[in-house]
Amino acid sequence: MENETLNEIIKLINSSFHEKKINSDDLENIVETCQNLTVQDPYSNSYQMLKNFIINHNKVIWTHKISQRVAIEFMKRYEQVFGVSRQYTIPVYKEILDDLFADGKKEIVIVLGEESGRINFSIEKSTGLCRIDKTNSFNCNSHSLQGNFERGFGREADQHLMNATGNRLNKNTRKFKLTRNAYDELISQNLDALLFFPVICTDSNPDSDGNSNLHQLTFLITFGKKSGQFPERPTVVFDRSSLCPPGNC
Secondary structure: OOOHHHHHHHHHHHHHHHOOOOOHHHHHHHHHHHHHHHOOOOOOOHHHHHHHHHHHOOOOOEOOOOOHHHHHHHHHHHHHHHOHHHOOOEEEEHHHHHHHOHHHOOEEEEEEEEEOOEEEEEEEEOOEEEEEOOOOOEEOOOOOHHHHHHHOHHHHHHHHHHHHHOOOOOOOOOEEEEEHHHHHHHHHOOOOEEEEEEEEOOOOOEOOOOOEOOOOEEEEEEEEOOOOOOOOOOOEEOOHHHEEOOOOO
């Protein structure tokens, strides 16, 4: 039986390309999106898994002293604002981190992007902005991903922050610093990936510069295996001072 929806999609791509509404870079992004959809994500259910783990294990090592209660609040608030469908995990594998933290580097700056409705991470390399791929490699054809985030999820997160604070000038970070302590902890635990969970900050404790991160988009970070499983007792690393206000990172 002919798939009418598929035919319409193919026709739209063809016509849009010939009418110069999309270009070859856009076609490459479409191909990458299709490839990502056909590769099973071992961490597809890990957001809920982590929440359940935190609820059921009150002896997790909290590297930056965020409490069990606060971590759950952060995750629940994110769910309230953005919905269950936006609860996903962003893995960064050890092979990538080995490269990023080579030569004793103390920290790296990660740039937020968006593709197919999901946040992704890029870093600045000599070739330009390069996306960190699930395939343990970099994709340096990612110049449009920052714009996608700016127009998409970033705008939604900013709107929530503005509404919650009453300040129309407030914006969420577009970058954050990942410090070496997270990488060192990964190595010491002999695990395969850093797992990033987007959350909303629900406490007003100031960061190291005295700024409140209340209502801001931030990340819980924990560790996992390539199989998608957590270690028996994962360490959760959380460092709000690593978030960079726009223009300051």
